[in-house]
Amino acid sequence: MPDITAVAILDDYQDVALTYADWSSLRPTVFREPFADEDAVVAALEPFDVVVAMRERTRFPAGVLRRLPRLRLLVTTGPVNAAIDVPAARELGVTVCGTGGGGRQATIELTWGLILALARHIPQEDRRLRDGGWQRTVGTDLAGRRLGLIGLGGIGSAVARIGLAFGMDVAAWSTNLDAEHARSLGVTPVERDELLTTADIVSVHLRLSERTRGLLGERELALLKPTALVVNTSRGPIIHEAALLKALHESRIGGAALDVYDTEPLPADSPWRSAPRTVLTPHIGYVSENTYRSFYSDALEDILAYSAGSPIRVIGG
Numbered sequence: 001m002p003d004i005t006a007v008a009i010l011d012d013y014q015d016v017a018l019t020y021a022d023w024s025s026l027r028p029t030v031f032r033e034p035f036a037d038e039d040a041v042v043a044a045l046e047p048f049d050v051v052v053a054m055r056e057r058t059r060f061p062a063g064v065l066r067r068l069p070r071l072r073l074l075v076t077t078g079p080v081n082a083a084i085d086v087p088a089a090r091e092l093g094v095t096v097c098g099t100g101g102g103g104r105q106a107t108i109e110l111t112w113g114l115i116l117a118l119a120r121h122i123p124q125e126d127r128r129l130r131d132g133g134w135q136r137t138v139g140t141d142l143a144g145r146r147l148g149l150i151g152l153g154g155i156g157s158a159v160a161r162i163g164l165a166f167g168m169d170v171a172a173w174s175t176n177l178d179a180e181h182a183r184s185l186g187v188t189p190v191e192r193d194e195l196l197t198t199a200d201i202v203s204v205h206l207r208l209s210e211r212t213r214g215l216l217g218e219r220e221l222a223l224l225k226p227t228a229l230v231v232n233t234s235r236g237p238i239i240h241e242a243a244l245l246k247a248l249h250e251s252r253i254g255g256a257a258l259d260v261y262d263t264e265p266l267p268a269d270s271p272w273r274s275a276p277r278t279v280l281t282p283h284i285g286y287v288s289e290n291t292y293r294s295f296y297s298d299a300l301e302d303i304l305a306y307s308a309g310s311p312i313r314v315i316g317g
Contacts, residue, residue: 004073004307008048011057014287020296026303034058034265042067049073050306052299055286056081057264062088075302076315077295078102078286082208086316096315097302101294103286108158110285111233114257115142115201117279118229140200140229140254143167148199150174150192150215151234152182156205160187171195174206196223201231208235218243227254233285236261248275259285 007028009017015032017023029048034057035041041064045051050073053060060074062085071094076084079098089096117123121137128136147163149156149172156172163170164186171188172195179189196202202224206212216230217240224230230253232239241262247253255277264283266272272280298313305312 004050004303006048007050007052007303008045009052009054011054016292017052017296020293021300023300026300028052038064046070050303051075052296052303053077053081053084054295056083059083060089061085065089065092065094073097073303073306073311075099075299077299079313080315084315090316095306095311097306097311097313098315099295099298099302099313101291101298103288103291104155104158106288106291107233107285108155108162109288110259110281111155111159111203111205111231112162114231114233114259114279114281115203115229118231118255118257119201123279140227142201145169145200146171146198148172148190148195148202149187149205150195150202151205152177152185152187153205155233156203157181157185159203159205160185171199175211192220193223196220197225199228200225201229203231204234204238206234206238208238213237214240216240216244218246221247221253224253226252229254230256231258232256233259236264245271245275248277251276255279259283 004026007026009028009030011034012030012032017030031044035044041058045068047070049070051071052075054077060083065071065085065088074084074089074094074096076096077099079100079102084096086096119142120139124137125135143166146169149160149170151174152160152172160170160172170186171190172182173190173192177189182189215238221243230244244256248256257279259281260283261272266282302313
């Protein structure tokens with residue numbers, strides 16, 4: 001039976017990890033702030049045999065794993081984690097386990113929060129009202145407008161159904177789009193360029209991979225209507241950051257609502273902090289009570305099962 005002596009919980013930005021599960025038997029050490037670099041990761045985590053990682057906030061490539069000889073169990077919240085080199089962990093004898101609660105529903109809800117905030121200028125009007133002013137903007141109606149979805153998987157399909165409930169014309173594209181599935185939802189399957197040239201709102205719902213990295217670059221953004229709104233709750237690098245910033249500063253698109261970025265947490269000097277016509281949130285798509293409750297209770301269950309000699313939810317096993 002593996003003896004658990006030291007447990008670390010990482011990247012608990014909100015200082016809530018200990019409230020979503022009963023950790024009293026393990027007395028973990030909680031790290032609230034992100035690590036500056038790989039050396040900082042190694043220096044902080046060298047004493048621990050169990051680490052609980054919050055999604056992809058801290059990366060565990062092979063080089064970092066090799067420098068943590070005491071590590072025996074690495075638990076990631078969520079069922080997968082692209083920031084962990086799972087084959088390298090397996091070679092080094094480190095068990096990697098996941099949890100339930102991928103945050104899909106929370107991300108769907110945030111997507112619509114961002115769409116509405118951007119279309120109706122909610123942050124600007126809130127700020128103006130608090131500063132003593134009154135209404136200055138004119139909102140964009142959703143009914144009758146085209147919602148263009150890049151990706152029609154679980155999240156994209158749910159976003160589509162809500163768009164239809166708003167009375168929108170919903171179209172979708174992806175390299176592996178199931179046209180029959182799209183039509184069964186009331187969604188029009190289209191080619192990528194048609195989606196970009198006709199959509200009033202473009203929302204991205206794809207996994208980040210070498211195939212999708214930079215999928216929307218300068219050429220693709222140039223196809224958008226000058227009034228088009230872009231929403232990204234998936235991964236930052238799917239949209240070419242410099243191209244999107246340029247389009248916003250040159251007023252070639254109507255605006256962008258982003259929950260994800262190339263570098264996270266967003267640096268203090270990031271150009272996004274002063275970008276015009278934007279609504280920005282700090283990667284909170286999956287950050288909700290139900291998701292966190294599932295994440296942390298499952299993580300605790302993973303540790304106790306490993307300690308009992310019967311690991312569960314093993315990734316890449």
